[in-house]
Amino acid sequence: MQAVILAGESGGRPASGGDPIRPERVDICGEPLLGRQLRLLARGGVAHVVLLAGPGDDHIVDLVGDGARWGLHAVALRHPAGQGATDALIASLDALEARFFVFFGDMLFDLDLRAMWAAHRRAAPAATVVVRPTDQPQTSELVELDLDGQVRAFHPRPHSQGLEIANLARQRLCLVEKSALAALPSLQATPVAGGDFLHALLASGARLLGYRSAEYIQDAATPEQVRTLRRDVANGRVERMSRRTxxxxxxxxxxxxxxxxxxxxxxxxxxxxxxxxxxxxxxxxxxxxxxxxxxxxxxxxxxxxxxxxxxxxxxxxxxxxxxxxxxxxxxxxxxxxxxxxxxxxxxxxxxxxxxxxxxxxxxxxxxxxxxxxxxxxxxxxxxxxxxxxxxxxxxxxxxxxxxxxxxxxxxxxxxxxxxxxxxxxxxxxxxxxx
Ligand SMILES: [Zn+2]
Structure with a gap:
């Protein structure tokens, strides 16, 4: 299995201006966040990682290296400054396998990736996006699913008044068919999608599957989220919330x-x-x-x-x-x-x-x-x-x-x-x- 990591500038954060502290490198109980994630990926069956990063992201690229110390093979692809996540991804398609996970460098998750892969293969959609019930619907992008679990619509915030759908929040982890991305018209030509490739896929008529997970997923984009993550790692909650346990x-x-x-x-x-x-x-x-x-x-x-x-x-x-x-x-x-x-x-x-x-x-x-x-x-x-x-x-x-x-x-x-x-x-x- 292959995974693509949108890191640093490719993950949507502006150039760090020489500041080496990026969420990817934040220490989480003695290990940088992204290193911890790579170890979990290797344990979950991911063998190949493609790191997408911007010109100012040397410290992230150095951290990942060739991936050997985490038990996998990693390559880094650098993209021009200001290129968004989706454009970076589409520009990298030649380096990607037929289907691959996509997630951001400033998060930690411990998912049974083989189970998600199997669900994706059974339903054969263009992409499978992880969703989960949320206690903060007002600050989340909600995903509206039909009775078969297929995505009917994305509802970014702020939500329209009277939106009467389930509280399923989109998570920043998905599994994508390369052929579906390759078939997308240039994203510049579809500004309606806001540069988001899942929105663009849905707008193009592609079928997307919502994958409900109750496993551990935590963003680490704010100091408060990093504190939560450290606490959950330290007290074993990440492990306890995984499907292994x-x-x-x-x-x-x-x-x-x-x-x-x-x-x-x-x-x-x-x-x-x-x-x-x-x-x-x-x-x-x-x-x-x-x-x-x-x-x-x-x-x-x-x-x-x-x-x-x-x-x-x-x-x-x-x-x-x-x-x-x-x-x-x-x-x-x-x-x-x-x-x-x-x-x-x-x-x-x-x-x-x-x-x-x-x-x-x-x-x-x-x-x-x-x-x-x-x-x-x-x-x-x-x-x-x-x-x-x-x-x-x-x-x-x-x-x-x-x-x-x-x-x-x-x-x-x-x-x-x-x-x-x-x-x-x-x-x-x-x-x-x-
Ligand atoms: Zn019955």
Whole structure:
């Protein structure tokens, strides 16, 4: 696998005027940032690196050298001053393989690159861009995806009023097909794209895939971000957030736990957060727990709402959480209902499935996609089916007194703990973890 690093001036920063301190060289716990990244790349299967840098970036080029000390082969290509990242990339196509990762030198990530490569190969888009839920939607470029995970639109900030999409922030890491870039008309001829090659690809009609990652990604462009990075490296968070390391999750039911229970929410405005729920999820986000929503949404099988409608409802959930600085790593839903005789029901969804809770399908999917350790994970629900699911999979269960408060009578179960609401449940979990 090959990776292209947009560094120094090629990364969009002006010439340093002889100042050798660039984010790439900032010391992160005894190792320069870019060196640390190169080591992670080599570990992840990248064999070749092309460093794109400007004329004033000698110190970065010297740092990378031939790549041997990091366990890979590196070459540096220098570009004229003032040339933007995209132009530098297009000018370098001759040195590039058929497909390659592209990222910036002032960031650190620890992604399972082989998994991303495999997802890209399966979907065969022009490019795959990493996205992740964000607790800062207002300061992020948001990526609007369709139901298949393909990019519908990029929404750079500032966002238009009333933008009603999920809080998925674009990350500065992508995987690109060389042939797609080569086919782009000159970027000077497409000023609408703002010089951004992903925007230009999308504007040209190319297919782009959004790749959701919950792994470690941190920019290091500001002193505050560098401090965060140092802390995360020092306390092992980078390693713990990687997909190599199994993590613990807090699984949450949706209706009656995160949002106020009402029979079958079929429109976004019907979704209202339970007081304190957003702040509770935010506390989870600051911990090492993954936050995962698992919810039965037979509203689809009943024909009261379609997949696009449900996506709009979940986009609203995202936005309400985002306003409180919170996000969920993943949300999984079961669209099915076992009753084939539902009036107005959809025949493709009325069936016995393996994902309608208390069946384990949704949690097992989350386990495989996020590499979760279920024995260390928790389930917070208001229904006996949530508790039954937790017991079946060896997770610790908390029944909350909101929503159905366990009075649904579906399963005969005894929860491990009974607490008032999500806020109290999260506090309890975090106290137990420390
Ligand atoms: Zn199902």
């Amino acid at each position: 199994p993590s613990a999750a807090v699984f949450m039911d949706r209706d009656g736990v995160l949002n106020v229970e009402r029979s079958y929410i079929s429109a976004p405005e019907q979704l209202v957060l339970i007081p304190g729920a957003g702040e509770a999820v935010r506390r989870l986000n600051a911990s090492d727990y993954r936050s995962v929503v698992v919810t039965n949404q037979s509203v689809l099988a009943r024909g009261e709402c379609d997949e696009e409608g449900l996506a709009r409802i979940h986009a609203r959930l995202d936005r309400l959480l985002g306003r409180r600085g919170a996000f969920v790593d993943r949300l999984y839903y079961c669209p099915h209902h076992p009753d084939p005789g539902l009036p107005g029901g959809r025949s493709d969804l009325t069936l016995a499935c393996d994902c309608r809770k208390p069946a384990p399908g949704l949690v097992l999917r989350a386990r495989d996609e996020l590499n979760l350790d279920l024995a260390r994970s928790w389930m917070i629900g208001d229904s006996t089916s949530d508790i039954a699911l937790a017991q079946r999979l060896g997770m610790t269960s908390i029944l909350v007194r909101t929503g159905h408060a366990g009075a649904d009578g579906k399963c005969r179960v005894q929860p491990d703990f009974i607490l008032d609401d999500l806020a109290e449940a999260v506090n309890f979990i975090l106290r137990n973890a420390s």
